[in-house]
Amino acid sequence: GAGVSQSPSNKVTEKGKDVELRCDPISGHTALYWYRQRLGQGLEFLIYFQGNSAPDKSGLPSDRFSAERTGESVSTLTIQRTQQEDSAVYLCASSSGVAGGYEQYFGPGTRLTVT
Amino acid sequence: DQQVKQNSPSLSVQEGRISILNCDYTNSMFDYFLWYKKYPAEGPTFLISISSIKDKNEDGRFTVFLNKSAKHLSLHIVPSQPGDSAVYFCAAMDTGRRALTFGSGTRLQVQP
Numbered sequence: 001g002a003g004v005s006q007s008p009s010n011k012v013t014e015k016g017k018d019v020e021l022r023c024d025p026i027s028g029h030t031a032l033y034w035y036r037q038r039l040g041q042g043l044e045f046l047i048y049f050q051g052n053s054a055p056d057k058s059g060l061p062s063d064r065f066s067a068e069r070t071g072e073s074v075s076t077l078t079i080q081r082t083q084q085e086d087s088a089v090y091l092c093a094s095s096s097g098v099a100g101g102y103e104q105y106f107g108p109g110t111r112l113t114v115t
Numbered sequence: 116d117q118q119v120k121q122n123s124p125s126l127s128v129q130e131g132r133i134s135i136l137n138c139d140y141t142n143s144m145f146d147y148f149l150w151y152k153k154y155p156a157e158g159p160t161f162l163i164s165i166s167s168i169k170d171k172n173e174d175g176r177f178t179v180f181l182n183k184s185a186k187h188l189s190l191h192i193v194p195s196q197p198g199d200s201a202v203y204f205c206a207a208m209d210t211g212r213r214a215l216t217f218g219s220g221t222r223l224q225v226q227p
């Protein structure tokens with residue numbers, strides 16, 4: 001596709017359950033990012049993948065959060081034992097990853113509600 | 116500690132006039148800055164960016180100004196149009212790390 005896609009668009013889960021969120025980056029983009037936006041707040045960085053390098057996990061809020069990426073394509077963000085404070089819109093972005101290609105292009109997000 | 120601040124939560128301007136959105140940052144490691152526009156239920160859309168080696172970048176109706184000594188940047192939209200009504204986010208990057216740090220956003224309303 002032409003842009004970043006994410007699925008599902010909405011997810012409602014019960015506290016304590018695990019959830020998986022998926023991101024398909026723009027074709028050819030080697031860099032992939034996950035952010036989240038809680039209600040009324042700005043976007044918070046979670047994790048960054050660049051090619052085969054070790055991911056930058058410095059933004060993950062707890063060890064309940066993890067992410068994987070298959071090569072330079074799809075990424076999955078997993079939240080284990082969800083808590084109500086995990087409720088947010090989770091946004092994925094990709095960029096070309098080449099020197100100077102800093103602009104990040106975002107998907108529509110997954111709205112996660114933990115009840 | 117907010118490293119990127121947008122102190123005006125909202126701004127209202129008349130169609131055809133200039134919109135000026137402001138952003139301040141504190142981290143001197145930031146060397147690349149971006150503006151994004153966001154509509155409800157959509158992801159942020161990239162608008163314009165500027166490197167710290169420049170003080171101005173222009174793209175059509177959008178111009179970004181950077182004052183490194185003041186750690187301040189601004190986005191000018193001229194002329195403003197009703198379709199510009201959205202939330203605008205300022206973002207900053209240390210290009211050695213690539214992660215974006217976002218401000219809290221300014222809601223712009225352009226009145227017809």
